[in-house]
Structures are given as C-alpha cells and as structure tokens.
Amino acid sequence: MTAPAQVSAPLAMLAELTHRCPLACPYCSNPLQLDRRSDELDTATWVRVFQEAAALGILQIHLSGGEPAARRDLVELVAGAARAGLYTNLITSGIGLDQARLAALAEAGLDHVQLSVQGIDEPSADAVAGLAGSHRRKRAFAAMTTALGLPLTVNVVLHRGNLAALEALVEEAITLGARRIELAHAQYYGWGLINRDALMPDRASVIAARTTLDRLRAATQGRIVIDYVPPDHFALYPKPCVNGWGQQSLNVTPRGRVLPCHAAETIPGLEFWTVAEHSLDVIWRNSPAFNAYRGEDWMVEPCRSCARKAIDFGGCRCQALALTGDARNTDPVCTLSPHHLRVEALADTPLTNTTLVMRGRSAQGVEALPHDEPLADRMSPACRDRP
Amino acid sequence: MTGVAPDARPRLLRGVRLSEDRVRGGYTLLAPERVLKLKGTAVAVLTLCDGQRSFAQIVDELAQSFAADRALIERESAALLRDLAGKLMVEL
Numbered sequence: 165m166t167a168p169a170q171v172s173a174p175l176a177m178l179a180e181l182t183h184r185c186p187l188a189c190p191y192c193s194n195p196l197q198l199d200r201r202s203d204e205l206d207t208a209t210w211v212r213v214f215q216e217a218a219a220l221g222i223l224q225i226h227l228s229g230g231e232p233a234a235r236r237d238l239v240e241l242v243a244g245a246a247r248a249g250l251y252t253n254l255i256t257s258g259i260g261l262d263q264a265r266l267a268a269l270a271e272a273g274l275d276h277v278q279l280s281v282q283g284i285d286e287p288s289a290d291a292v293a294g295l296a297g298s299h300r301r302k303r304a305f306a307a308m309t310t311a312l313g314l315p316l317t318v319n320v321v322l323h324r325g326n327l328a329a330l331e332a333l334v335e336e337a338i339t340l341g342a343r344r345i346e347l348a349h350a351q352y353y354g355w356g357l358i359n360r361d362a363l364m365p366d367r368a369s370v371i372a373a374r375t376t377l378d379r380l381r382a383a384t385q386g387r388i389v390i391d392y393v394p395p396d397h398f399a400l401y402p403k404p405c406v407n408g409w410g411q412q413s414l415n416v417t418p419r420g421r422v423l424p425c426h427a428a429e430t431i432p433g434l435e436f437w438t439v440a441e442h443s444l445d446v447i448w449r450n451s452p453a454f455n456a457y458r459g460e461d462w463m464v465e466p467c468r469s470c471a472r473k474a475i476d477f478g479g480c481r482c483q484a485l486a487l488t489g490d491a492r493n494t495d496p497v498c499t500l501s502p503h504h505l506r507v508e509a510l511a512d513t514p515l516t517n518t519t520l521v522m523r524g525r526s527a528q529g530v531e532a533l534p535h536d537e538p539l540a541d542r543m544s545p546a547c548r549d550r551p
Numbered sequence: 552m553t554g555v556a557p558d559a560r561p562r563l564l565r566g567v568r569l570s571e572d573r574v575r576g577g578y579t580l581l582a583p584e585r586v587l588k589l590k591g592t593a594v595a596v597l598t599l600c601d602g603q604r605s606f607a608q609i610v611d612e613l614a615q616s617f618a619a620d621r622a623l624i625e626r627e628s629a630a631l632l633r634d635l636a637g638k639l640m641v642e643l
Contacts, residue, residue, distance in 0.1 A: 173574050175586055221574035223586055251568060251581040276566045276583045315566030317583050343564070343639050344583050389639050391584065 171449050171458070173221025176413040178426075179210065181227060181241065183418050184234040186259045188294030188522035189282065190359040191321050191350040193426055194230060198523070199418040207237040209439060211244035213416060216444040218248040225250040226278075230418070233260035239268045246273025253278055255319075258305030259298060266305075270312050277309045278317040278346070283325075284332040292325065294522045303340065310341035319346040322373075322395075323363040324515070330376050338388050347377075348393035353427045353482055361517040364510075370398050397511040401472060402479025402495035409457035409481060414448060422447045424454055427482035431456075431491045457481050457491070464492050466500045555606045555629040559643045562602030567640045569597050582640050596628045600641065606632075 183198035205213075217225065225245050232238055233256060245252045254269065255278045261269075281302055283289030289299035309316045318337040320326070326333065330347065337345040350356045350363045365373075374394075381390050396403050406413055406425045415423040420439040428434060435452040448454060456462065460473055467478040478484070479495020487496045488503045496503035555561065563569065567582045569589075578594045580587040589597070595617070599609045610628060614621040635641035 219574075221572075223570065223572065223579060223581055224584075249570075251570070253583065275568065275581075278583070313565055315564065315583060343566075346584070386637060386639070 172411060174412055174414055174448060175222060176224045176226065177217050177222045178226045178228055178413070178415040179213075180229055180415065180417050181210070181232045181235045181238070182230040185230040185257065186295055187231070187257050187298065188524050189292060189321070190520040190522050191323065191356040191363060192523055193351070193354070194523070195429065196354055203419040205418065205420045205439070207240050209420065210241055213439050213444060214245045214248045214250060218250055220445050220448060223251055224253060226253045226255055228255040231257050231260055233265070239265065239272050242269050242274050243272035251275050256280070257293075257298070258302040259295070261305065263308050266308055267312060270314055274314065276315050276317065278319055279306055279309070281318050281320050281333070281336065284329050284336050288325065306340035306342070316340065316342045317344040317346060318342040319348065322347055322349045324365045324369070327365045327369050327373050330373055331380060334380050334384060334388065334390065338384070342388060344389040344391065346391045346393070349395035353430070353486065355521070355523060357486070358521050361515045362520050364397070364515055365395070366514070367398055367511060370395055396497045397507055399497055400499050402476050402498045404476045405480035405495070408477045410448070410454040411458070422451065424457070425482065428453060430482055431485055462492055464494070467494045470500065553629070553633065555632050555643055557605060557607035559606045560602050560604065561600040561606060561609070561632050561641055561643050563597065563600060564640055564642050569594070580640065582638075592627065593631055596631055600632070
C-alpha cells in the first residue's frame with residue numbers, strides 16, 4: 165500500500181513501557197488482554213525507537229504504562245529519550261518511585277511529571293485505585309516531585325463517583341503543588357465500557373460540572389492550568405479523536421506494536437506493524453493501520469459531505485465500531501449520525517449499578533468477558549478541551 | 552494586569568523549553584502537553600529571558616538588534632510574556 169500524499173510528521177508519542185501496574189482503576193486505558201512482562205521491548209529497542217521518533221519529527225514523548233516505574237530500566241529510558249532531544253513526560257501512579265529514583269530521573273533529563281489522583285480523600289480514592297494507602301503515597305510522591313523542582317500535573321479521570329467533587333479536586337491539586345490539572349471524563353472503551361453503568365454521570369451533573377469548571381478557571385487563573393476533557397456522549401458533535409487518524413500522534417505498546425490510538429486493536433482487519441520489523445518512519449508512512457483512516461477518502465455519509473469533517477474528522481473510529489458495528493461510520497455521538505438515538509438512549513438511561521470490575525482484582529468478572537470487547541482508550545492530548 | 556515591570560527578570564519555568572524543530576523548521580515552545588510554534592520575534596524575546604536580564608535590558612537589546620521602535624518592542628514583548636505567564640510557562 166502506498167501512503168497518501170498528506171502524511172505530515174507526528175508531534176507526540178505515547179510509549180506504553182509496560183502494562184504492569186500496582187493500581188486497578190475501573191476505567192483503565194490498557195487493553196483487557198495485557199501484554200506480559202516477557203513480551204516487553206528491551207531497553208536498547210526503546211532507546212532506538214526514541215531516536216527514530218525524534219528523527220521523524222516527534223517533539224514530546226509520554227512515558228506511560230501501566231506503571232512505568234515497574235520498568236527497572238526507567239532511568240536509562242528517560243536518559244535515552246532526553247538524549248534524543250525529546251520532551252519527556254512521565255505519566256505515573258506515584259507508586260513505586262522513591263526519592264532517589266525520582267532524583268535520578270530528574271538528573272537524566274525528565275521534563276515533567278503527571279501524577280494520577282483518584283479522589284479527594286483516602287477512602288474513596290483508594291477504593292477506585294484498588295490499593296489501600298495509595299492516596300497517602302501519592303501525596304508523598306507529589307511532595308517529592310515539587311521538592312526536586314519538577315513541574316507537576318495532576319490528572320483525574322472523572323466519573324459519577326467524583327464529578328461533584330470537581331472544586332475539591334482542583335483545590336487538592338493546588339495543595340499538592342501542581343501547575344496543571346487535567347480533568348478527563350472516563351472513556352467508554354475496554355475497562356471503562358465494562359464499568360460504564362457504574363461510571364457514567366447523568367446529563368444534569370455534566371451540565372452542572374461545566375458551570376463549575378468555568379467558575380474554577382476564572383478563580384484559579386495564574387495559579388493552575390485546568391484542562392478538561394468533556395464526556396462525548398452528551399455533546400452535539402464528536403471529539404476530533406487523536407486530531408485525525410495518523411496525523412499527529414502514535415502509540416507504541418509494551419511489545420512494540422505501533423497504533424494510531426489506544427483502542428485501534430479493537431478494529432477488525434487492521435494490520436499493525438511492530439518496531440521490531442520496521443523503523444518508526446516506515447510504520448508511520450506505510451503501515452496499513454495508519455493509512456486505513458488517514459485523510460477523508462474512507463469516509464461515508466453523513467461525514468463525507470459534511471463541512472465539519474475537517475474539524476472533527478468524523479470523531480472516533482473505535483467508538484463508531486463499538487456502537488454501530490462499522491469503524492467507517494460517523495461517530496454516533498454526533499447528532500448528525502443516523503445511529504445517534506442509540507447514544508442518547510445510553511446517555512439518558514438512569515444508572516444505579518455501583519459494582520466496579522477491576523483488573524487483577526476480580527478475575528471472575530474478567531474471564532467472563534468476550535475477547536472481542538473494544539480495548540481501552542485514554543484521551544489523547546489532541547482531544548482536550550482547551551480554555 | 553498589562554505590561555511588565557522594567558526590573559522584572561523573566562525566565563521560562565522549569566518544564567518549559569525553547570526548542571529548535573529540526574524536522575519542520577523554526578522554533579517551538581515545549582511545555583506540559585503543549586507545543587507552541589513560535590514566530591521569529593517571540594523566539595528573539597524568549598531567548599533573552601534567562602532570569603538574569605531585566606525586562607528593560609531585554610527590550611533595549613531587541614530594539615538595538617532589530618533597529619526598531621523601543622516602545623513597540625516593549626509593548627509586544629510584554630504582551631507575549633503576560634500571555635505566557637497566564638499559561639504558567641513564564642515567570643515574571
């Protein structure tokens with residue numbers, strides 16, 4: 165397959181160094197079937213990929229997981245990414261990094277730390293994280309980070325259980341010394357989809373949160389930057405998912421598969437290439453998975469003749485697949501989609517379930533799942549709602 | 552607030568980097584989850600924001616090297632730095 169003419173260089177790369185994690189959040193963005201430790205790329209391969217990424221035009225790298233600190237070679241990996249000239253962002257649970265190792269990461273050239281926080285108090289936060297004592301440890305980790313002078317972002321996945329605490333979450337982030345807070349509604353793929361009934365807020369709460377958010381942004385101007393990822397089930401139009409398929413970002417899995425987005429593996433028939441077989445440059449330009457939904461030629465109606473196709477690119481392919489059965493369809497959160505009523509029904513069904521299925525904490529629930537469930541997604545930076 | 556005090560010593564906050572974009576050309580400002588493509592004048596201003604030079608010195612140097620009106624340079628530099636300070640990328 166030849167690459168379409170309009171292949172621009174990517175800006176950002178998400179490196180999922182491992183799927184191992186001490187937490188078990190019910191909206192985890194990792195796939196339901198996790199890569200094993202024995203399948204993970206080795207240090208030298210990751211460092212080579214970082215060099216290829218920089219040469220390809222990537223400017224920022226997000227070192228994530230799972231918990232990236234589960235990799236014993238994390239300091240070497242950060243050093244390798246920094247040597248390549250990449251802006252390095254560590255996305256961490258804060259569990260598993262002591263003062264000495266964090267200092268070594270800073271010394272190796274780490275630019276920024278993003279710490280996940282699950283709630284405003286220990287009982288509720290620990291329950292969502294699936295680990296007793298985790299919230300206390302996260303607070304200590306935030307203190308270590310700021311003591312080293314490293315810039316800190318706190319990120320919180322929003323759901324029915326914590327949406328009403330929006331203001332307290334922002335206050336908590338300011339108390340922790342964060343310069344930025346990312347408030348991202350849960351995405352309903354993979355683990356989030358399994359737990360949708362227990363996670364999704366109702367329409368009134370989402371509207372109220374928007375008002376609170378505007379007030380908080382004004383009140384905290386100059387003290388903290390607030391990035392908000394709205395829940396797309398309640399929107400008029402879909403999110404510009406990953407700012408266009410194969411346009412700005414890519415994702416490398418622990419075993420080296422290169423994906424246009426987290427959940428891309430859920431789409432049947434896509435052929436993914438790995439960094440073991442090809443250079444990142446060749447994969448970005450030529451791999452069938454990246455070219456499948458690049459540009460506009462793949463689009464069907466109503467996207468094909470829609471003026472908004474250059475704004476939102478038809479939304480999310482994985483959501484289109486999950487809710488309409490065809491990844492080429494308009495993302496059905498769009499009010500113009502012929503399948504939109506299905507989303508409205510989902511969004512407006514009263515939900516009362518509070519039982520969460522958590523990875524590694526509820527083996528029965530996990531084993532009962534079909535293997536073709538969509539994989540999880542985490543909002544790409546490109547999807548964020550900017551002030 | 553508008554304007555920047557003449558004795559302020561602006562600097563990029565840690566985690567914010569002025570970086571040459573070797574693939575696309577030009578310069579970018581890299582910050583947490585942000586990539587800003589910079590115009591030439593912004594690059595010139597930010598290159599001098601080292602936390603040592605005062606804002607007055609920075610404006611003097613720019614006015615000299617661009618042979619441009621000092622008041623105009625001061626106004627444009629202050630607007631840029633105020634904007635970046637609001638985004639928590641620059642400390643004034």
